[in-house]
Amino acid sequence: MSPFLHKARQWGGNLLLTLFFLVLMLDPTATVLNVKDKFFILVVAYNLVFFRPSFRFFPHIIIVFAAVTCSFVLGQVQGNGVDMDHVLAVYKAFAPLILLLWVHHYDFVRLTLFPSLVTALVVCVIYALCAYDERLEGAIYLFTKSHDEMIMMSHRYILGFKVFGIYYKSFLALSFALFSYYYTIYNKPRFWYLKLVPVAIMTFAFFVSGTRATMLLPFFIIVLVGYRSIGRLRRWKYLFYPVLVVLAVVFIVAVVVLASERTEASNAIKYGHLISYKHLFEHNPLYMLIGQGVGTRFYSQGFHRLTYTTEWTYLEILRQYGLFAIPVLFTLLFPLASMWRGRRDSYCFGIMGTYVAYLLIAGTNPLLISSTGMAVVLCAYSFICREPSKLSEADETTSASS
Numbered sequence: 107m108s109p110f111l112h113k114a115r116q117w118g119g120n121l122l123l124t125l126f127f128l129v130l131m132l133d134p135t136a137t138v139l140n141v142k143d144k145f146f147i148l149v150v151a152y153n154l155v156f157f158r159p160s161f162r163f164f165p166h167i168i169i170v171f172a173a174v175t176c177s178f179v180l181g182q183v184q185g186n187g188v189d190m191d192h193v194l195a196v197y198k199a200f201a202p203l204i205l206l207l208w209v210h211h212y213d214f215v216r217l218t219l220f221p222s223l224v225t226a227l228v229v230c231v232i233y234a235l236c237a238y239d240e241r242l243e244g245a246i247y248l249f250t251k252s253h254d255e256m257i258m259m260s261h262r263y264i265l266g267f268k269v270f271g272i273y274y275k276s277f278l279a280l281s282f283a284l285f286s287y288y289y290t291i292y293n294k295p296r297f298w299y300l301k302l303v304p305v306a307i308m309t310f311a312f313f314v315s316g317t318r319a320t321m322l323l324p325f326f327i328i329v330l331v332g333y334r335s336i337g338r339l340r341r342w343k344y345l346f347y348p349v350l351v352v353l354a355v356v357f358i359v360a361v362v363v364l365a366s367e368r369t370e371a372s373n374a375i376k377y378g379h380l381i382s383y384k385h386l387f388e389h390n391p392l393y394m395l396i397g398q399g400v401g402t403r404f405y406s407q408g409f410h411r412l413t414y415t416t417e418w419t420y421l422e423i424l425r426q427y428g429l430f431a432i433p434v435l436f437t438l439l440f441p442l443a444s445m446w447r448g449r450r451d452s453y454c455f456g457i458m459g460t461y462v463a464y465l466l467i468a469g470t471n472p473l474l475i476s477s478t479g480m481a482v483v484l485c486a487y488s489f490i491c492r493e494p495s496k497l498s499e500a501d502e503t504t505s506a507s508s
Contacts, residue, residue: 181399214488222283226311271316378408397428
């Protein structure tokens with residue numbers, strides 16, 4: 107194939123994936139544009155025609171779908187009232203993992219930069235409109251309610267302060283882009299002022315998200331960006347490490363204080379969920395082994411009704427899958443093993459830290475098992491495929507120094 111055709115083929119794939127990510131982030135519930143499934147089929151078809159698949163991660167795809175299928179079958183066998191629409195939604199949520207067959211052809215992290223910036227800009231515009239006129243806020247609220255709450259708007263009190271938040275359901279998918287923008291402006295100082303606008307837009311969008319974890323995430327990523335480079339400076343590191351310890355303590359205390367506000371509505375719901383999980387596993391210990399089944403419901407004191415899912419994502423996976431949760435968690439955690447080998451590289455260290463933060467935040471967010479959640483997982487796999495030299499060189503450096 108000629109160089110021109112090769113570039114054209116790659117450009118076409120990059121464009122389709124960028125548009126796919128844009129649709130995922132702007133319309134995570136597929137209730138406005140309603141083209142998410144069409145774009146996904148188009149992306150898969152394009153890669154089938156123009157790119158040779160790699161079966162390196164094929165077992166990861168198989169074990170996830172096998173876990174879902176086994177959980178569904180066992181739920182049916184137990185007679186636990188499986189909802190077929192919900193089961194189909196779970197299969198569709200994991201469907202983007204099929205792109206692991208071609209993940210080595212793309213830099214997924216880079217391809218999410220533009221969609222993430224557009225999504226953050228939309229958040230900023232909506233926030234400005236709501237701040238300008240309460241009638242606009244009401245109209246936007248009604249629009250989001252009629253479209254499966256693709257954007258969650260809230261007035262809540264955090265540490266006694268009233269906070270107005272605008273939280274996109276795809277917001278966590280912006281995590282890698284946030285790190286990339288910070289890393290670029292810090293490590294590539296040439297024309298740094300041109301990068302201030304996207305950094306400011308992304309940061310503001312996170313600050314007005316209204317959820318505690320996402321509001322704190324920019325501070326955590328700033329520490330990740332500066333940790334390696336400042337730590338290598340002999341004079342600065344004596345000041346940096348004590349400051350880092352203080353910041354870490356403040357961050358942990360802030361998280362604990364925020365999470366322990368029992369009067370806060372979100373926390374009250376989460377505590378209710380935990381009590382319900384405890385009762386469920388006490389009365390049905392077999393669920394910890396074989397699961398209750400995908401598509402099943404249980405009564406939660408948090409919602410005071412039967413529910414398919416809660417914000418305690420990993421407990422929810424255990425409830426539905428039992429031991430079949432292991433292959434699902436294995437697929438989610440696998441990239442961290444390769445990233446850990448390359449932790450001496452500052453960019454790899456930051457990507458690893460961002461992915462860990464994403465997985466932790468997703469643990470109290472019901473949107474991990476979704477197409478946008480899988481988009482972040484694809485970014486992690488893409489990184490370990492696209493940066494083998496960094497990982498191997500860092501690994502060799504580690505071995506040599508030891």
